[in-house]
Amino acid sequence: MDPRVSILDRRLCEVRRIIAVTGGKGGVGKSLITAALGLNLSRLGFRVALLDLDLTSPSLHIILGADDIFPEEEKGIIPPEVAGVKLMSIIYFTARNPSPLRGPDISNATLELLANTIWGEVDFLMVDMPPGVGDVMMDIIRWMRGSEFLIVSNPSKLVLETVIKVIKLLTELDLPILGVIENMKRGERSSWEKLSGFGIPFLGELPYFEDLEDAIGDPEMLLSSGFGRRLGEIAAGLI
Amino acid sequence: MDPRVSILDRRLCEVRRIIAVTGGKGGVGKSLITAALGLNLSRLGFRVALLDLDLTSPSLHIILGADDIFPEEEKGIIPPEVAGVKLMSIIYFTARNPSPLRGPDISNATLELLANTIWGEVDFLMVDMPPGVGDVMMDIIRWMRGSEFLIVSNPSKLVLETVIKVIKLLTELDLPILGVIENMKRGERSSWEKLSGFGIPFLGELPYFEDLEDAIGDPEMLLSSGFGRRLGEIAAGLI
Amino acid sequence: MHEWSMAEAVIAAVIDEAEREGLDKVTEIMVRVGGLQQMENEVFEFALNELKGAYGGSILEDARIILEREDAVLRCRFCGNEWKFSGIRLCEDEYEAIHFCPEVSHAYIRCPSCKSPDFDLLTGRGVSIAWIKGVKGEEDGSESEHP
Amino acid sequence: MHEWSMAEAVIAAVIDEAEREGLDKVTEIMVRVGGLQQMENEVFEFALNELKGAYGGSILEDARIILEREDAVLRCRFCGNEWKFSGIRLCEDEYEAIHFCPEVSHAYIRCPSCKSPDFDLLTGRGVSIAWIKGVKGEEDGSESEHP
């Protein structure tokens, strides 16, 4: 018997809300949105933790410029703070080595992090999800009960089909969908047109920001960028 | 004993070259590049087949506008042709239903497709890989022996770390790397600067094309677009 | 038929296994056929017998091939519920899709008790080789079993 | 220590299991400790005994806790080779990372025979509960085993 599952609810019991940022497709901006929302919520006075569950290509540590931090061991694993938010990522343990993980490894590593991380009192735990509709999505559903899902879409035809699958899946299971953020909007094209029929909220759209790349690695610059400020408005709507 | 593994080499024995398009990160353009390279090689007179292994968010059928095709059963599964190339995708079987697959499901479905697809004589089998460094990458390495790897990168800081991991992994295993394509280049920024030290070829760069979205679903338009023509040059270099 | 390509795989695998085990003749092959894949048993058996001489070997020309059905049993990872594939109703296209690729059952089947698509297949996915029997050395002819 | 949080998980899991089985007292708990996770056995055992009264229950206050080491054995999916974790040498940081999260062994360990990172852990990953023994109904006191 695996003892880890039995402790999960206790580990998360001081976490007020869990928001899983998803969408199914890669490269739509899930990680940047997770980070920028978390930073904004923290600046609004909330206690925020971020969990990077894109285990084979984690991004949050890069976005936050979190270079030389490492968790402490104290009756569990204490996530270090960076730019005012707690960050838990497998990057502390894999460093920069290639470390291919198959599905059961992903589930096991996720469960290990969830069973041993001591979050403390947290208002928002933001989970950055990997692309794909697979192990991590299923594991969050079974292991992080009470999660709310925030869906990131964009106007590309290549994104729509997968986003619809994710919405259908969450709807089938009666799981709470916070809404859709349409990222990288340019011109008239929009995916929201085709998503509005699913009866979920529209949280806002973000244009393509040419200078966003400069803010990666610098949380203050990210917050004060057009992207960061726009997500400040969206964050205010989530409270 | 699983009989499927024993037939793989025979199934692939009439395939001259297997090119797996990878990079580790999502949204860098792997699928568009796979499709555009395949279409170009086909126009150059080669027999081309495409295999979509991004099983939970397949894209090739959308890019090729392959709407009402279905494989035939004839001593195996015969991939249908679209725009002059053979296309094998799980989309024929999942339709648009959400179908979450865990790691072992991904491996099993991949093996099922590889064991039963009758490719016939093919000069280039292009494999569109999912993001992540996990089941599919490991399965291609063990089951599609002789594959050559083409790496798609882009100038974002969020892409570099993962691309480096993929290059290191393939290099460790002495697997053939065809080279790196730098996609979505804008301005001065480039990932190739940081990748050139790994001793692998640079295949070329592609700018960001504002009108590329219009060509999705229309193979002829994709071929004649700036993106498609640039990949024609890169395809010529692969022959 | 897809049954044919799976039969080719079985024959190729038996030849591989016989070579690994140093058998001179394969006398019996037990093939387990999972219910999820819905193979047409007659077609599959016909193909297996047609193909016994394939791939250049005479090693399993005389082998007796036995097919055994295995029920497909699914278990939900979310709630633990177990159920049989044979007890649920799908439409024809869905059965066909699952025949081609049993994993796409995740597109059409949900846990009857909690609606989750997060289930595992406990038994009865597809085709597997349960065991083969054969002889080493023509003269002695003693049979031995190889899982 | 991380040992402490794993001990909490074990205690919580034993309470859950005892409730499922309707036990009034847990008398013995066999905890298997996989070599890959490199738990400090004394710390872990100390934590387990300290925590026996945790989560409001007196149900396992008197339970005897037995720890059993299990060797970590890895098997390569590419070439089939098997090897023991205890037979390889890593540096200190690498051991520590694997202690925190055994799956990151895929970042530091390669198959000794073919260099592949595509291996499975056959045994000895981390902490599991092998079985618990307990009694139902104070008066009768008969022991039963629960896997």
Ligand SMILES: Nc1ncnc2c1ncn2[C@@H]1O[C@H](COP(=O)(O)OP(=O)(O)O)[C@@H](O)[C@H]1O
């Ligand atoms: N609104 C935006 N404007 C400009 N670039 C963006 C925007 N959103 C995301 N990006 C860029 O797109 C790429 C993918 O973003 P990322 O957050 O890594 O997506 P995901 O986590 O969904 O894979 C990154 O290079 C990021 O800098």
Ligand SMILES: Nc1ncnc2c1ncn2[C@@H]1O[C@H](COP(=O)(O)OP(=O)(O)O)[C@@H](O)[C@H]1O
């Ligand atoms: N050179 C380019 N110029 C403009 N858009 C591009 C370019 N390459 C890719 N895209 C767009 O980026 C998105 C991701 O491309 P895709 O091929 O799906 O990437 P991947 O397969 O790596 O996830 C798509 O919306 C695609 O249209």
Ligand SMILES: [Mg+2]
């Ligand atoms: Mg991301």
Ligand SMILES: [Mg+2]
């Ligand atoms: Mg793709």
Ligand SMILES: [Mg+2]
């Ligand atoms: Mg499954």
Ligand SMILES: [Mg+2]
């Ligand atoms: Mg593994």
Ligand code: NI
């Ligand atoms: Ni068939």
Ligand code: NI
């Ligand atoms: Ni420890």
Ligand SMILES: [Zn+2]
């Ligand atoms: Zn269920």
Ligand SMILES: [Zn+2]
């Ligand atoms: Zn090996």
